[in-house]
Amino acid sequence: MRRGGDMTQPILSLRGLTTAFKTEDGWKEVIRDITFDVQPGETVAIVGESGSGKSVTSLSIMGLLDSRARVSGQVLLDGRDLLALSEAEMRSVRGNEIAMIFQEPMTSLNPVFTVGRQIAELLIRHGKVARDQVRAEVLRLMDRVRIPNAAARMEEYPHQFSGGMRQRVMIAMALAARPRLLIADEPTTALDVTIQGQILDLIKEIQEEQGMAVLFITHDMGVVAEIADRTVVMYRGDHVETGATADLFTDARHPYTRALLAAVPRLGQMRGQDWPLRFPSVDMDSGVITPQPAVVDSVDRSATPVLSVKNLVTRFGSGSDLLGRPTGKVHAVEDVSFDLWQGETLSLVGESGCGKSTTGRSILRLVQPEAGEVRLDGFDVLTASGGDLRRMRRSGQMIFQDPFSSLNPRMTVGQTVIEPIVTHKLADRAGARVKAAELLRQVGLDGSMMDRYPHEFSGGQRQRIAIARVLGLNPKVIVADESVSALDVSIKAQVCNLLMGLQERLKIAYLFISHDMAVVERVSHRVAVMYLGEIVEIGPREAIFADPQHPYTRRLIEAVPIPDPARRGLRRGGEIDELKSPVRPLGFQPPQRQWREVSDRHFVMAS
CATH class of the missing domain: 3.40.50.300 (P-loop containing nucleotide triphosphate hydrolases)
Known part of the structure; x- marks a missing residue:
């Protein structure tokens, strides 16, 4: 949240940030000319679907991309350009001045060391406390992120913690050096809704205590509404819109922003609706929204249950x-x-x-x-x-x-759909191929795609293939x-509409x-x-x-996070x-x- 005082000097400024990756066909730009500021004590959310460039932006800021990446533009931290620093200088920035929380804590924590030792290692490396005070500080941090029975649990290993508790450990590690900026990259995506709410409350609470700025990366518009002062919208590597979160939700200007908001299911939209309701059809390029009809109910509960x-x-x-x-x-x-x-x-x-x-x-x-x-x-x-x-x-x-x-x-996709049909002797191989092509058409794919392999399809298309394979047996x-x-969110709506x-x-x-x-x-x-x-x-x-x-x-x-900026600052007060x-x-x-x-x-x- 914003604090009083001088807001003229941003803590973080991106100016024309562009990142390209080296491919067989040369350099391919994955984010282009990204420009925005983060003020002290402010929460800025970067939103967009998979492939929009959100995570590449955060990794470019932190200098965590490998040698195949080429980063240009400026990343100014209190006026100092991080792109001009050596790797040794960047190591002193990471953790001390900017900390980062990743989506999946299990891949970020070392499985062979206790969580207490891993937090202690950070404290020692950054020289924040004397060695004889490290244990006490580890306990303070674990208590601060509300890990129950911290004194005993600091001797446990990451696999002994739930996903939500592992994310709390990651937050404790991020806070160890009291950074001025926290980058949270999809920190709640893999968590259950109740745990997600607790983590969001925790981040907001700690931010208020420490006056820390937060750059929050997510695709969940409900989370954005609850936590962000301002929002940056990214689409296919481009920064397409920025504004106060409340303004974006009520008066989005870019078609993609409007489409993203329209595609989000909102709890309570079904009140008074008797039967399941298809998601609206949303064109993510043009922002055109087409309402879809409710499902025609044909459930006969007087019959024998299937x-x-x-x-x-x-x-x-x-x-x-x-x-x-x-x-x-x-x-x-x-x-x-x-x-x-x-x-x-x-x-x-x-x-x-x-x-x-x-x-x-x-x-x-x-x-x-x-x-x-x-x-x-x-x-x-x-x-x-x-x-x-x-x-x-x-x-x-x-x-x-x-x-x-x-x-x-x-x-191939064709072989995948054909196999169960032939195995269950519903058709010979030639007949199964004809049926497989028809099944792919039923799920919105072209029958000409049958000779492609799964890696050549997007996540949503692969899920359609899995549905086509299941339908082949007439379940x-x-x-x-x-x-x-x-x-x-847009692909989720399409697949749900397909199932209905x-x-x-x-x-x-x-x-x-x-x-x-x-x-x-x-x-x-x-x-x-x-x-x-x-x-x-x-x-x-x-x-x-x-x-x-x-x-x-x-x-x-x-x-459940609800995409309504009026809920910003909400504290659920749930039991941890x-x-x-x-x-x-x-x-x-x-x-x-x-x-x-x-x-x-x-x-x-x-x-």
Whole structure:
């Protein structure tokens, strides 16, 4: 936030910053003529989709690009041009005057050293405290970023921390030398919504205490609205618009800024809407916004559910004694029951570790449940074997979060889509190729792309390929496991519209697993909220979002960043803790749960 006093001298000024990378075809500019200032105590956000140049801008400022990069222009820190400094001089700037937090802390922390030692190393290197005071300062920093039980946890290793706690360690390290400027590069993107809110609150709080300037890089317009004084919009390497955040949200001038804002799903937009609503079609180049119709509802709940799950339990061994026997069990899925009808979308929501993905995998028997009953399109999933299991897997398919890791890089797109059709003997190879071309057209790709490989496609296109492969088996149920979480906002909207259109036409049922509450509100008929392996609330989408009953459901919804600059300065004041462990000792018997029906088909677990 801005402080009083002289604001005429920026702490950071970029003047014509241009970065190019050396390729086989010569030098290719990836950011061009970037110019803006960051004042003392101010938060400036750089926004844009993947490939816009946000992260390259931050790495250029820090001098962290390798020899293949050529950086020109000026990066002025208090009037001193960082591009003119030697590497030795830049090492004294990094950490002391400018600190940086990266998106994925696990790749930034050394796995072989304790977190306490890594924070201490920074303090010693920058000479901020005497050696006999280092431990006390490490504890102060860990307490400052509100890591519970810091005295014990400083002796633990990064893998023993959750994602949110690892990000707190990174913030502690960034603050060690009390820098004047903090660059935060997508620091909350990989975090659950509740943890994201805590980290945003923490950064704002520390910024106010220390008068620190923040350059915040993100693609999340909700985060921008809550944290930024001013916003810089980047598009394909160009700086296309800058302004006060409130002005940009109410009176954006550039077509891309308007398109970016229009593509963002906003919690509460679905109030009063009975059925899922397609995202508006947004042309990111022209900014033209075309509203799309709601999904035509055809769910017949008087029919037999296409998927019925009763008292599903999935547990995994944990720990081991001297003989290698497990000492406990992870209660990943505990007594989960629900039905899913043809043409319906049921969303499973909750934080990482709550059991969402394990539930989806258990239903398709990609992991082996311990107990319960699953009936999918007439098949008893948990007892099926041989031919029945193969036929069952035609009825139930899964779309994974990362299409690049689920597509074989050595197979062409055509081969990828053809393979399951031939394996399940739905057509011969020639017929399968014709069908594959048609499937690619159904998901908005050209059949002529069949001979290309996955690396030749964008993330959104790869997800369309994964959907085409699944559709080849004519499934009745698709488990979509965080299938749009890694996509840019405009691509996310396109893929969600594609899924809803396919559902309307083919009557597919979706189990939509996600932590993105705004997307869930848009695409769902019903929502089930999971916590520590259990469903704690389930009901129609409108009931869950308009009248949440369980404290955890309310906490999830309240933590969602909303793209409204009026919320800037908001403090959630939520409890700072990690999701409790689902590990239980051997022989542990979970308590019998009681359910209360709040309204029609809206159930909540009694506390």
